[in-house]
Amino acid sequence: MTTIKEVAARAGVSQATVSRVLNGNPRVSAVNRQRVEAAIQELGYRPNTLAKSLVTRRTHSAGMIVGSLGGPFYGDIMHEAERVLSRAGIHLIVTAGNDHLEEERSAVEFLLERRCDCLILHVNELPDHELARLAQDGPPLIIINRLLPEHAAHCIWLDNEKGAYLATRHLLERGHRHIACIAGPADKCDSNERIAGYRRALHDFGVTYRPEWLVHGHFAENGGYEAARVLLSRQSDITAAFCANDFIAVSAMEAFREAGLSVPDDISVVGFDDVMFTRHVMPRLTTIHFPVREMGRRAGLLALHLMGMAEGEAASGRLQPELVVRASTRSLG
Amino acid sequence: MTTIKEVAARAGVSQATVSRVLNGNPRVSAVNRQRVEAAIQELGYRPNTLAKSLVTRRTHSAGMIVGSLGGPFYGDIMHEAERVLSRAGIHLIVTAGNDHLEEERSAVEFLLERRCDCLILHVNELPDHELARLAQDGPPLIIINRLLPEHAAHCIWLDNEKGAYLATRHLLERGHRHIACIAGPADKCDSNERIAGYRRALHDFGVTYRPEWLVHGHFAENGGYEAARVLLSRQSDITAAFCANDFIAVSAMEAFREAGLSVPDDISVVGFDDVMFTRHVMPRLTTIHFPVREMGRRAGLLALHLMGMAEGEAASGRLQPELVVRASTRSLG
C-alpha cells in the first residue's frame, strides 16, 4: 500500500501539502495541487482511514446493533438508516447481538473499540443501567424499539400497547368475545406490552379475560405453530386470535387449517408488524402496521442530529401503529 | 477515552507491559499482570483498535458488499457469513452497493480504506476487469453469485442455467407445451442465464420457443405484476409460466388471479429462489431452491481460508439448485 509519504516524494512536495490537497484545503498553489493529484493517480494511492481517524478522532461511521442480520424487520431498519446516513457521508457498520446478553455486550465493545462516532442500538438483553452508563460516557447513543424513560430523547419506539389494543378492538368490534392471544416470549418487553394492550381492549369491552386464552410462542418463523396447537388442545371455544407478530400469525393459521378450521370463517386471525409477505399469504393477513422503515429512517436522522450534522428537529419519539384490515378477520354471526 | 499510557501510569509499569497483558503475552510476572488488570478495570480502559490496526496491519474484519441491506436474500447471506466469521473473531462489515456502478465503486473504496483483511463482494455493475485488478493488488477477494472464469477459486456461484432448466423441465414433464418465461431485467447476467436454461429445456423437449412467451420484469417486490399483464395481453394461450424469482412469481400470480385465471388450475407457476415466504403463499409456490444460506456460509469459510485462518478445503465453487414441488403447478389434462 502506498502512503502519503511516497505521494509527497513523487510530487516533490511535503506530506503536509499532500494532506492539504487530500482535505480540500485551499491554501495550496495550483501547480502543486496538480502535481499531487497526478502522483495520487499514478501510484493508485488510497488514504488510510485508520491513521486518519487516529488523529482526527472521527471515523465517519455509525455503529448499529440489531438482533440478527437476517429477517425482514432488521433488514428494513438497516436499509433505511443506511440510506439516510450514507447521504451525509457517514457509513453504517452493523453487527448482530443475537438477543443474547454476552453477544450484545461484545457487539457494543466492538463498535466502541472501532471508535464509531455514534451508536444505534436495538438490544433486548442489555439491562437499562448498562445502557444508561453507555449513554453517559460513550459516543452519542440511540436506542430503537425500546424506551428508557430517562433518555427518551435518544429513543425511538413503537406504541406496542396501542397496537395490540387496536388489533383486539378490531376483533371485538366485529363481535368476537372469545379472543385468544398468541403472545411472544414471556421475557420480552415488546411481548408484554402487547399482552397489556390486548387485555385493556378486552376490559374496555367488558369481556373478562381468561388465562386459558393466553399462550406463548416465539417470534421467529413457525413460532406460532406449536402455540396454536396448545391453544386448540385447551378446547376453549375461541373465535379469534390476536397474534403478537406476523410469523406467529401465519404459522398459527397453518395449525388451524390442519385442525380443520377455516380462516376467517371459523376463526379470525390478526397479526402484528405488517411485514412484506403478509400481503401474499392466503387469506391476506389483517395485521398491525409497524412503521419499521420510518423507524430506520428516524434512527439515521437522529444519529446525524446527535453528531451535529443535521438541521431541524430531532427525530426521537414514539411511533404509532396502524390497523390494516385484510381478509383474515370477519364479523361474527 | 483512557489510553494505554494512563493504564501504565496507574499500574506503575511501562506501556509495553500493559500491551503484553492485553495481548496475552506470557512473559509478564503475575504481580504486574494483576496490577495492570486492576488498572484496566478501574479506568474502564478500552483499547483503540484503530491504533492497533495501524501497527499490526490487521483489522480482524472482513468487508462485504451486497445489493441492499434489506431483503430476504441478502439478509440470509449476511447472517450466515457473519456466523462463520464471528466465531473466528473476525467481524463482518457490510455495505450496500445498490446495484449501481458508482455506489459499488465507492463501497469498495470504503472497505479498502478501512483496511479490511478480506473482501466479499456481491456486485452487479462492477465490470470483470475491475474485479480482476482488485483481486490482484488488494486484500483477498471473494466474489459471490457470479463467476469470473480466471478467478474461479475465489468465486461462489449458483448454476442458474440448471435451475431454470429444472423448473422448465418440471412444467414440460407435466405436459405443458406453451410455457411463458417472466424473466428478470435484461441486463443482469443471472437473468440471462435463467433464460438460457428455460430455452434449453424447451429445446430438449422439442418445443419451439416463441418470442411472445418472454417478458421482462424486475427482481424486486411486485416485479412480476406488470410483466404478467403484458403477457396476458398478448393472447398467447400459455398454460404455465416460469418466473425468474419468487417475488415475480407471487406478484404474477396476483395478476393472473385478477384476470380470472386460477393457479394452478388454469395456469401453473414456478418461481426461483425459495425465499422464506413461498411456503406461506397460497397456493404454496413450486420453486427452485437457491441455497442462499449455504452461499453465505461458504463465503465466510472461504474468507477465513484466504486469511489463513481455516483448515480444510477451500469453499469456492458452484452451488446446485433444486426443484421444490409445492402446489402452484399441476399436470395438464
Next chain:
DNA sequence: ATAGTCCTTGTAAACGCTTTCACAACATCT
C-alpha cells in the same frame, strides 16, 4: 569468582496520517 542462561522489564522507534508553528516570499499600505 566468572561466565552463561533465562525472565522480566523498559526505552524508543515505528505505523500513516493531520495540524501547529515558523518562515520565506511577495504584495500592500503608511
Next chain:
DNA sequence: AGATGTTGTGAAAGCGTTTACAAGGACTAT
C-alpha cells in the same frame, strides 16, 4: 523606505498502539 499583511510551504509533534532491542536481576554451571 519601512511596517504590515497575506500566502504557500515544510519540519516536526502527536494520535494510541506494538515490538525490536537492550538491560538488569536471578539463577545455574563451571
